[in-house]
Amino acid sequence: MMPIRAFGDMEPFKDWAILSVLVRRVWRGTLKTLAFGVNDAVWFALLYWIVIGAAVGSFVNVVAYRLPQGLSLIWPPSACPQCKTPLGATENIPIFGWAILGGKCKHCSTSISWRYPAVELAGAVLFAGLALHFQASFTPTSLVEMSAWGFFIAVLLALSLIDIDIMELPSELTRAGILVGLIFRTFYPIWATGLGNAGPPGLVDSLYGLLLGIGLFDTISFVGEKVMGKEAMGGGDAILAAMMGVWLGWQLLLVGLALGFTLGAVIGVVAIATGQLKREEPFPFGPFLALGGVGGLLFGEILIASYLNFI
Numbered sequence: 001m002m003p004i005r006a007f008g009d010m011e012p013f014k015d016w017a018i019l020s021v022l023v024r025r026v027w028r029g030t031l032k033t034l035a036f037g038v039n040d041a042v043w044f045a046l047l048y049w050i051v052i053g054a055a056v057g058s059f060v061n062v063v064a065y066r067l068p069q070g071l072s073l074i075w076p077p078s079a080c081p082q083c084k085t086p087l088g089a090t091e092n093i094p095i096f097g098w099a100i101l102g103g104k105c106k107h108c109s110t111s112i113s114w115r116y117p118a119v120e121l122a123g124a125v126l127f128a129g130l131a132l133h134f135q136a137s138f139t140p141t142s143l144v145e146m147s148a149w150g151f152f153i154a155v156l157l158a159l160s161l162i163d164i165d166i167m168e169l170p171s172e173l174t175r176a177g178i179l180v181g182l183i184f185r186t187f188y189p190i191w192a193t194g195l196g197n198a199g200p201p202g203l204v205d206s207l208y209g210l211l212l213g214i215g216l217f218d219t220i221s222f223v224g225e226k227v228m229g230k231e232a233m234g235g236g237d238a239i240l241a242a243m244m245g246v247w248l249g250w251q252l253l254l255v256g257l258a259l260g261f262t263l264g265a266v267i268g269v270v271a272i273a274t275g276q277l278k279r280e281e282p283f284p285f286g287p288f289l290a291l292g293g294v295g296g297l298l299f300g301e302i303l304i305a306s307y308l309n310f311i
C-alpha cells in the first residue's frame with residue numbers, strides 16, 4: 001500500500017497526479033455547491049436551455065436589425081452588413097462564431113459589432129435564469145412553460161435593442177407579447193394542474209396586470225406633462241408595461257416597475273453627472289423596464305416575501 005504523502009513532500013506544481021486529484025475535488029465541490037442538490041436531469045435541462053438561449057439571442061439580433069427596416073425576419077440568411085457575404089456554418093454558431101472571426105468579416109474585414117455576441121450571451125444567461133427559476137425538465141408541461149417564458153424574454157430583449165437604436169417600441173412586438181401572454185396565462189395553469197386545481201384564474205391576474213400597466217403609465221404621463229409641460233413618457237412604454245403586466249400579473253409587475261424606475265433613475269442621474277447625457281435629452285426607457293420585468297419574474301416572489309417579513 002502506498003504511504004499517504006504529506007503536503008511537505010510534494011514538489012509544488014510538479015506532482016501532477018496529486019494536483020489533478022485536488023483540482024477534481026475542488027471542481028466537484030464547486031459543482032455540488034452550485035447545484036444545491038439539483039440532480040443530473042436538471043443539469044442537463046439547464047445546459048439544453050443555455051444552448052437554446054444563445055440561439056434565441058442570435059435570432060433576436062436579426063429581429064432588432066431587420067424589423068425596424070421592414071425586412072423579412074427569415075430570408076435571406078445572416079450576412080456581413082458591408083459586403084453581403086453570407087456567414088458560413090461555423091460562423092453562425094452563437095458567441096463562438098464571432099470569436100472565430102475575431103470580430104471581423106472574413107471577406108472584407110469590416111469589424112462586426114461586439115453587440116451581436118453580447119446579445120447571444122445575454123440570451124444564454126437569461127435562459128439559464130429561467131431554467132433555474134422554473135426548475136426546467138423535459139416533461140411536456142415544463143417544455144411548454146419554458147418556451148412561453150423564453151418567448152417573453154426574447155420579446156423584451158428585442159424591444160430593448162430597438163428602443164436603444166431608434167427610441168421606439170414597435171407595436172408588432174408588444175401586441176404579439178400581449179396576445180401570447182394572455183393565451184399562455186389562461187390555458188397553461190388549467191392544462192398543467194387540471195381544471196379544478198388551477199387556483200386563481202391566470203387570465204384575471206393577467207388582465208389586472210394589463211390595466212395596471214396602462215393605467216399607471218398614463219397617470220405618470222399625465223402628471224408629468226402637467227408638471228414639466230412636455231411629454232414625460234412615450235406611448236410605447238405604457239404598452240410595454242401592459243405586456244409585462246399580462247405575463248407577470250399585477251403584483252410582480254409592481255416589483256418589476258419599481259426595479260425598472262429605480263434602475264432608470266440611477267443610470268440617468270449617473271449619465272447626466274458624467275456628461276454622457278444632457279439634461280432634458282430623451283433616453284430610451286424600454287431597456288430599464290425590460291430589465292425590471294426580468295427582475296420581477298426571477299426575484300419578485302422572494303422580494304415580496306422578504307418585504308412582508310420586514311414590515
Ligand SMILES: [Zn+2]
Nearest residue numbers: 080083105108
Ligand atoms: Zn464583409
